[in-house]
Amino acid sequence: MRFKVLLLTTSLFITPLSTTHAVVDKNLPFPETDQPTAQEVANQVYFANHFYAYDNFSIGAKRSRSRKAILINRSESGNDSTIAIERHLNNKYDDGVINSRDLAIFHSGNLKGTGLLVTDYVDPDKSSSYAIWLPALRKIRRFAEPSQEDSWGGSVFTFGDVTLRKPTDETHELLGKKVMRSCLGVIPDLEGKSYRYVRKLPKRSCRHVGKEVYGLKSKSKFPEWWYDYRISMIDIKTFADYRTVYYKNGEIIKIIDRDWGVMDNETESNDPRALFWKYWYGVDLQTGQESWAVIPQRIIEFNRDVDNKFWSEQTLRKIKR
Amino acid sequence: MIKIYKAIQKIPVILFTLTFSVGALAANPDYIEAVKLDINEFETKIFQEQPNSPWLPSGKKARVDGSDSLESFNDFLSKRFPGSFILFSKLEKTDQEQVWQNYVNTGDLGGIRSDIYTLRRKNAQQR
Numbered sequence: 492m493r494f495k496v497l498l499l500t501t502s503l504f505i506t507p508l509s510t511t512h513a514v515v516d517k518n519l520p521f522p523e524t525d526q527p528t529a530q531e532v533a534n535q536v537y538f539a540n541h542f543y544a545y546d547n548f549s550i551g552a553k554r555s556r557s558r559k560a561i562l563i564n565r566s567e568s569g570n571d572s573t574i575a576i577e578r579h580l581n582n583k584y585d586d587g588v589i590n591s592r593d594l595a596i597f598h599s600g601n602l603k604g605t606g607l608l609v610t611d612y613v614d615p616d617k618s619s620s621y622a623i624w625l626p627a628l629r630k631i632r633r634f635a636e637p638s639q640e641d642s643w644g645g646s647v648f649t650f651g652d653v654t655l656r657k658p659t660d661e662t663h664e665l666l667g668k669k670v671m672r673s674c675l676g677v678i679p680d681l682e683g684k685s686y687r688y689v690r691k692l693p694k695r696s697c698r699h700v701g702k703e704v705y706g707l708k709s710k711s712k713f714p715e716w717w718y719d720y721r722i723s724m725i726d727i728k729t730f731a732d733y734r735t736v737y738y739k740n741g742e743i744i745k746i747i748d749r750d751w752g753v754m755d756n757e758t759e760s761n762d763p764r765a766l767f768w769k770y771w772y773g774v775d776l777q778t779g780q781e782s783w784a785v786i787p788q789r790i791i792e793f794n795r796d797v798d799n800k801f802w803s804e805q806t807l808r809k810i811k812r
Numbered sequence: 813m814i815k816i817y818k819a820i821q822k823i824p825v826i827l828f829t830l831t832f833s834v835g836a837l838a839a840n841p842d843y844i845e846a847v848k849l850d851i852n853e854f855e856t857k858i859f860q861e862q863p864n865s866p867w868l869p870s871g872k873k874a875r876v877d878g879s880d881s882l883e884s885f886n887d888f889l890s891k892r893f894p895g896s897f898i899l900f901s902k903l904e905k906t907d908q909e910q911v912w913q914n915y916v917n918t919g920d921l922g923g924i925r926s927d928i929y930t931l932r933r934k935n936a937q938q939r
Contacts, residue, residue: 666854673846674867676839697869706854722851736851746847774839781839788923 514615514657517543517582517590521763525727529663532707535730535764536723537658541591542580544765548793550786551577551596558787559598559688564646565678565781575599575688581802587613592802596810599688606807624807631804640717646782647773649717652735652747660713666706671699671724671733675748676772678783689785693770696750703727718744729753729763747773752788767791843867885912889924896925899932907931 515537522531542548550560559575566572575598582591593609604626611619621634639651639660651660674697683694705727710720718737725732731751737744750769771784800806846867853859862868886908889897900908911927 669853669859671850672853672859672868673843673850674869676843676847679840679843695867700869706851722854724851734847734851736847743844743848746844774844776839776844779839 514659515541515543519543529665529707530658532665532705532725532730533658533661533663533709536707536725536732539730539764539766540732542766543582544762545580545793546583547579547581547795547797548767549579549791549795551579551790557688557690558790560784560786560790561686561688562646562782562784563678563681565783567779571681573599573687574602579802581797581799583799589613592799594802594806604810606810608802608804608807622804622807624804624810626810629808631807639713647745647775647778647780648747648771648782652773661709661711664708664710666708666722668703668705668727671702671704674700675733675750675770676746676774677770678772678781681783686785689787692783692785693750696769699726699733699750702733704733726751729766731766744777745773745775747771754793765793767793840867882909882912885915893924896928899928900924903928903931904935907935 515534517538519534519538522535527535538544551558559577562574562576564572564574576595577598578593578595580591580593584590584592590611590613592611593607595607597603597605606624608622608624609619610622618636621636623632623634624630625632636655637650639649639655641650674695677693677695681692684692686692703726704724707723707725708720709723711718718739721735721737723732723736724734729751731749731753733749733751735747737746749771751766752769753763754765754767767786767788769786769788771782773782774780842865846862846865849859849862849868886897886901889900900911903911911924911931914927915921915924
């Protein structure tokens with residue numbers, strides 16, 4: 492059970508890379524038209540969410556005891572739990588076998604010292620492989636890929652939400668364009684407060700208000716799924732998906748907000764889809780649960796000169812307890 | 813007496829309702845209402861301004877301070893970070909634009925100072 496919690500929890504921070512299939516080309520060009528189809532928008536969002544604009548992307552590469560990415564889960568009863576995580580992703584593989592690799596290390600709680608390596612393959616029929624380093628046993632354990640509908644232990648995000656959902660798992664419809672009107676969500680009583688690992692939690696992000704966004708309605712192809720459809724608000728310039736609202740029987744059941752930033756001034760390709768997120772916020776309206784993942788910008792690095800060997804089980808074995 | 817008795821009978825229902833309400837919705841109701849108004853605009857094509865909502869600022873209010881133009885960014889820096897402004901004003905205009913654009917894209921106040929120092933170091937090395 493603990494391993495499943497570890498697996499589920501880590502997925503948020505390794506989301507972009509740990510996909511079931513290489514269903515979207517890593518070299519997908521930015522659309523030439525300003526009127527893309529719904530499917531094209533879905534593919535572009537997938538590209539952005541999976542950090543394909545980068546060779547590698549790290550959260551926590553810079554050694555810092557005080558700064559880490561964290562995930563706060565607030566239960567229905569109002570109790571908070573916090574997990575601190577370091578994460579490294581690598582897209583730079585050209586062997587025709589591996590599409591990408593993600594490595595994550597836990598720095599707090601019962602999972603402190605635990606590491607996870609996820610390998611995604613070019614073959615679309617081959618599932619991702621998961622290897623977990625168990626520090627107490629000094630062993631690596633391997634797991635099969637979890638189900639999309641599996642929910643997080645204590646989090647409002649599902650595996651599908653953060654990593655496994657593919658553009659082909661849904662049918663898509665464009666609802667048009669409009670400007671974004673509302674600020675992104677946060678856990679209100681923690682907003683702006685001092686907090687371990689991040690020094691201070693951010694305030695609600697209102698900087699996307701006024702930006703033009705597509706509305707993309709996506710209906711699941713899975714029968715009797717946990718949601719009927721979802722509507723995403725997607726930046727027309729960067730394909731950052733700032734908000735996704737999930738519906739069941741005509742009612743809103745869940746909201747996920749993502750505060751995206753753009754790094755196109757620094758990446759060689761000047762790709763507008765070269766994004767990073769500052770925080771994710773989610774609320775389950777059926778249970779009242781909330782989750783908030785916060786990533787201090789200062790611990791983010793990308794396109795580092797690092798050998799592919801770093802993303803290996805050997806690295807997992809070197810993790811200090 | 814009968815009125816008082818009937819009122820007392822209602823107390824458990826009221827308490828139960830309050831308890832149930834608090835337990836079922838931990839998220840801020842103003843936030844949820846703002847999300848509904850925002851997302852419904854795709855269908856209704858109508859949006860009613862909500863001046864009292866802390867989750868629905870007007871477009872102007874919502875923009876990051878000093879982000880509208882390089883001039884407004886200059887003004888913002890000079891008032892908010894006078895020390896950084898002195899160093900910023902010594903940068904070439906292209907570098908100033910880069911610092912401003914990075915701030916617009918990220919909203920990160922701490923990044924302004926580090927961007928300025930990075931560009932100054934780079935320029936010093938190139939001389």
